[in-house]
Amino acid sequence: MSGSKVAALVAGIVVIVCVVFIVGLLxxxxxxxxxxxxxxxxxxxxxxxxxxxxxxxxxKVALFIAIMSGSMFRNFRYHNExxxxxxxxxx
Numbered sequence: 001m002s003g004s005k006v007a008a009l010v011a012g013i014v015v016i017v018c019v020v021f022i023v024g025l026l027x028x029x030x031x032x033x034x035x036x037x038x039x040x041x042x043x044x045x046x047x048x049x050x051x052x053x054x055x056x057x058x059x060k061v062a063l064f065i066a067i068m069s070g071s072m073f074r075n076f077r078y079h080n081e082x083x084x085x086x087x088x089x090x091x
Contacts, residue, residue, distance in 0.1 A: 021062070028058045028065075 033052045036044065043049040053061070 024062050025055065025058045028061050029053060029055070032058070032061075 029052070032050075036049060037051045040049050044051040050057075
């Protein structure tokens, strides 16, 4: 693979990661603003729960979700003898 192809591949991956991150932040903010005030109207009114969150808080929530979902698949293993596909340590 030539250097220009590698650079294009890396640039494409970076763009995809950025787009997914921004869409994730938008979804977190929208879902929070849409559901939390309806689920907890009294708590929002009393100031116990935020009715809307900032971009920084949405990024923190996204990071937390990414870490938690990544830890769920930490010991993921898939082995198929027929196709020869092996992911993770074989047990």
